[in-house]
Amino acid sequence: MLQASGLTKEFKGFVAVNNVDLTVERGTIHALIGPNGAGKTTFFNLLTKFLQPTSGKIIYDGKDITSKSSADIARLGLVRSFQISAVFDDLTVLENVRIAMQRRRGDSYDFWRSEAVLGQYDDEARGYVESVGLGDFINHRAAELSYGRKRALEIATTLSLEPDMLLLDEPMAGMGQEDVERISALIKRISEGRTILMVEHNLSVVANLSDRITVLARGEVLAEGDYDTVSKSPEVIEAYIGAGHD
Amino acid sequence: MSTNENTNTATPAMNRSVGMPGHMKIIFVVLLAVLIALPFMVYPVFAMKVMCFALFACAFNLLLGFGGLLSFGHAAYFGMASYVCAHAAKVWGLTPELAILAGTVTAALLGLLIGSLAIRRQGIYFAMVTLAFAQMVYFFALQAEFTGGEDGIQTVPRNDLLGLFPMGDDIVFYFFVLFVTFGGILFIYRITHSPFGQVLKAIRENEPRAISLGYHVNRYKLTVFVLSATFAGLAGATKSQVFHLASLTDVHWSMSGEVVLMTLLGGMGTVLGPIVGAVIVVTMQNYLAYLGAWVTVIQGCIFVIGVLMFREGIIGVLSKIFKKPL
Ligand SMILES: Nc1ncnc2c1ncn2[C@@H]1O[C@H](COP(=O)(O)OP(=O)(O)OP(=O)(O)O)[C@@H](O)[C@H]1O
Numbered sequence: 367m368l369q370a371s372g373l374t375k376e377f378k379g380f381v382a383v384n385n386v387d388l389t390v391e392r393g394t395i396h397a398l399i400g401p402n403g404a405g406k407t408t409f410f411n412l413l414t415k416f417l418q419p420t421s422g423k424i425i426y427d428g429k430d431i432t433s434k435s436s437a438d439i440a441r442l443g444l445v446r447s448f449q450i451s452a453v454f455d456d457l458t459v460l461e462n463v464r465i466a467m468q469r470r471r472g473d474s475y476d477f478w479r480s481e482a483v484l485g486q487y488d489d490e491a492r493g494y495v496e497s498v499g500l501g502d503f504i505n506h507r508a509a510e511l512s513y514g515r516k517r518a519l520e521i522a523t524t525l526s527l528e529p530d531m532l533l534l535d536e537p538m539a540g541m542g543q544e545d546v547e548r549i550s551a552l553i554k555r556i557s558e559g560r561t562i563l564m565v566e567h568n569l570s571v572v573a574n575l576s577d578r579i580t581v582l583a584r585g586e587v588l589a590e591g592d593y594d595t596v597s598k599s600p601e602v603i604e605a606y607i608g609a610g611h612d
Numbered sequence: 613m614s615t616n617e618n619t620n621t622a623t624p625a626m627n628r629s630v631g632m633p634g635h636m637k638i639i640f641v642v643l644l645a646v647l648i649a650l651p652f653m654v655y656p657v658f659a660m661k662v663m664c665f666a667l668f669a670c671a672f673n674l675l676l677g678f679g680g681l682l683s684f685g686h687a688a689y690f691g692m693a694s695y696v697c698a699h700a701a702k703v704w705g706l707t708p709e710l711a712i713l714a715g716t717v718t719a720a721l722l723g724l725l726i727g728s729l730a731i732r733r734q735g736i737y738f739a740m741v742t743l744a745f746a747q748m749v750y751f752f753a754l755q756a757e758f759t760g761g762e763d764g765i766q767t768v769p770r771n772d773l774l775g776l777f778p779m780g781d782d783i784v785f786y787f788f789v790l791f792v793t794f795g796g797i798l799f800i801y802r803i804t805h806s807p808f809g810q811v812l813k814a815i816r817e818n819e820p821r822a823i824s825l826g827y828h829v830n831r832y833k834l835t836v837f838v839l840s841a842t843f844a845g846l847a848g849a850t851k852s853q854v855f856h857l858a859s860l861t862d863v864h865w866s867m868s869g870e871v872v873l874m875t876l877l878g879g880m881g882t883v884l885g886p887i888v889g890a891v892i893v894v895t896m897q898n899y900l901a902y903l904g905a906w907v908t909v910i911q912g913c914i915f916v917i918g919v920l921m922f923r924e925g926i927i928g929v930l931s932k933i934f935k936k937p938l
């Protein structure tokens with residue numbers, strides 16, 4: 367589904383992502399883990415062109431997307447979320463989701479039309495909002511939500527685009543145990559017929575959800591395999607202890 | 613905040629988003645009634661001036677408050693439209709509606725040109741680019757033949773509206789200006805409450821997220837820039853017909869500053885803020901005119917005090933108090 371080859375990003379002499387090859391199989395949940403500063407977010411930024419790769423090539427669904435723009439990549443069905451919660455604070459929960467669904471109209475340049483036309487998405491949007499447990503907050507401004515709920519809203523928004531592939535950057539960071547369980551279940555459910563690449567520090571979540579795991583450290587791939595293989599790899603244990611993590 | 617007071621209960625709640633909310637309808641109707649009575653209570657020319665600036669400020673607010681883009685060069689569109697409209701009425705003998713249209717289209721094209729170069733820059737760099745281009749427009753106005761240099765274009769005639777109705781009487785012309793400016797303000801309201809306006813708000817709130825959802829944000833920014841320039845032009849063109857004059861004041865950087873002042877004082881991102889800001893600033897200039905240069909100083913002080921005391925502007929504060937978008 368997604369294939370990155372030789373992906374590299376240098377920041378003024380510092381190599382944040384170094385010659386990374388990664389293949390994500392269609393229909394799987396693939397986890398990307400690694401100590402802080404390993405380059406996971408940078409790697410996501412490269413895949414979605416929020417950063418321009420220094421070198422390397424990205425193939426998505428058989429198409430070379432290396433030279434496409436971020437917005438066009440999203441339109442191809444490869445949608446990312448952000449490590450820090452990314453909601454539209456001044457919009458309501460419903461409007462947040464609707465903004466994504468509105469994309470189905472094509473481009474919304476029709477400034478002369480009333481926003482009432484967006485009402486057609488309300489019912490479906492409400493479904494997404496309820497699926498992440500935010501039904502009670504549907505008409506609240508996103509700014510009023512707690513951090514965990516903002517993350518849930520972000521996932522609902524992403525899902526409403528019905529993307530073929532999701533890149534989730536620490537979707538559960540900052541959530542309480544209850545939310546983590548709900549969102550895990552949700553990710554499991556939406557992974558039907560979708561491909562997911564996800565960065566996550568919570569190893570029990572990773573163990574539970576992912577079909578395959580890639581470990582990144584100092585910008586390089588350290589190990590790859592299923593949970594048992596990876597967790598027993600001496601390099602991985604070394605890297606995590608070396609970085610003072612867990 | 614309790615959660616069971618949400619409107620997502622029994623009623624198919626979403627008719628809430630159909631059309632204008634009730635309180636805005638009432639405000640606009642009252643405003644219209646006041647404006648209809650206004651020329652019989654104050655000098656019509658003064659009333660028309662206020663309305664032109666109200667439209668100008670609303671156009672500016674469309675860009676700043678809803679597009680999140682701070683332009684320091686809006687005098688360029690206001691002023692160039694004013695010149696072209698005056699030229700069209702005086703030299704080409706165009707009727708008011710066509711002369712104003714000519715000025716407005718000029719502003720739109722100028723907005724397209726400057727906007728497409730400026731939107732690639734962010735924040736303060738964006739503001740600086742718009743200012744730089746506005747200064748170029750100023751020097752063009754100073755040097756060009758048709759603008760009349762220091763003198764401007766004077767004794768601009770008001771030809772018959774549609775070639776039929778004489779517009780010499782200020783009260784009569786007032787109602788044409790009312791139609792144009794009020795219509796313009798309503799149209800801007802519609803823009804901010806359209807599907808396009810929703811995307812715009814999203815971009816203002818979180819640009820990377822809007823990109824990640826697949827929106828080509830630069831195209832939206834350019835569109836709102838051109839729209840804003842167009843309505844600023846409509847205001848400038850109309851003003852030159854009101855005063856029979858287009859002059860360097862209209863393209864001067866202080867005009868760009870004034871519209872920022874009006875918008876921030878009234879409350880950026882609000883519907884009524886720019887209108888209130890324009891009323892206050894224009895009224896002040898009018899009644900304190902005898903103080904000469906001191907007006908600027910007083911304006912500056914009011915601005916500083918205003919911004920320090922209520923950062924959201926007058927309407928921003930009221931809207932918080934009444935818990936309603938105003
Ligand atoms: N724009 C940038 N300019 C310079 N250096 C950067 C930039 N972005 C990231 N880096 C550096 O690249 C390295 C990798 O950062 P990145 O955010 O990708 O790590 P990460 O694996 O996502 O870490 P975390 O688990 O903390 O989120 C870090 O050392 C960071 O300081």
Ligand SMILES: [Mg+2]
Pocket residue numbers: 406407408449
């Ligand atoms: Mg990260």
